[in-house]
Amino acid sequence: AVVSTQSTGIFGETLDIAVGNCLDRFARVLQLSNEPCPGYNIEQLAKKGERFIELPYCVKGMDVSFSGLLSYIEGNAPKLIKSGKYTAADLCFSLQETVFAMLVEITERAMAHTRSPQVLVVGGVGCNLRLQEMLAQMADQRGASLCATDDRYCIDNGAMIAHTGNLMFEKGMHTSIEESAVTQRFRTDEVHIAWRS
Numbered sequence: 001a002v003v004s005t006q007s008t009g010i011f012g013e014t015l016d017i018a019v020g021n022c023l024d025r026f027a028r029v030l031q032l033s034n035e036p037c038p039g040y041n042i043e044q045l046a047k048k049g050e051r052f053i054e055l056p057y058c059v060k061g062m063d064v065s066f067s068g069l070l071s072y073i074e075g076n077a078p079k080l081i082k083s084g085k086y087t088a089a090d091l092c093f094s095l096q097e098t099v100f101a102m103l104v105e106i107t108e109r110a111m112a113h114t115r116s117p118q119v120l121v122v123g124g125v126g127c128n129l130r131l132q133e134m135l136a137q138m139a140d141q142r143g144a145s146l147c148a149t150d151d152r153y154c155i156d157n158g159a160m161i162a163h164t165g166n167l168m169f170e171k172g173m174h175t176s177i178e179e180s181a182v183t184q185r186f187r188t189d190e191v192h193i194a195w196r197s
Helices: 019-029 040-046 069-082 087-112 130-143 158-170
Strands: 118-121 145-148
Touching: 019 040, 019 069, 040 087, 040 118, 040 145, 087 130, 087 158, 118 130, 130 145
Parallel strands: 118 145
Antiparallel strands: none
């Protein structure tokens, strides 16, 4: 997203499922633990991967699509592992590399379009050190920098929501519990950022 004074603009987005959802669903296929979280367990297993399998790669302009990739790897994982040619670690490695390459590609394009000297990675998937490494390498090649935080701040959007609420409160914006609601698919480009001047 690109931020102006009181609004954001979206340069690219997923056309179907979120990247975290893609990783979490594949973790279930492999019956990986939910502790501490599925994405982290994929990251750890991917470090042991030795063979890369080419997976569907879907970037459309500035947008990405993960559902076809997920359907392919979900449907083929059991027979690939059973064949003995690939391990679960190889599949995690391949999935992670493919998905993150897609994200790095569109991020680089957005940076070029906005002439940004920085990229900020946040959210649960933003904790992944391999993603941070790939983004840092791309940023370095552009003469830019990567801003990444550790899992104390990335693991959940709750801290970001609480900080936003605090900014709103400090500007005198108040919403009673009775007037509040949850809009699950609320888009960031639909938010009027009245607390920023």
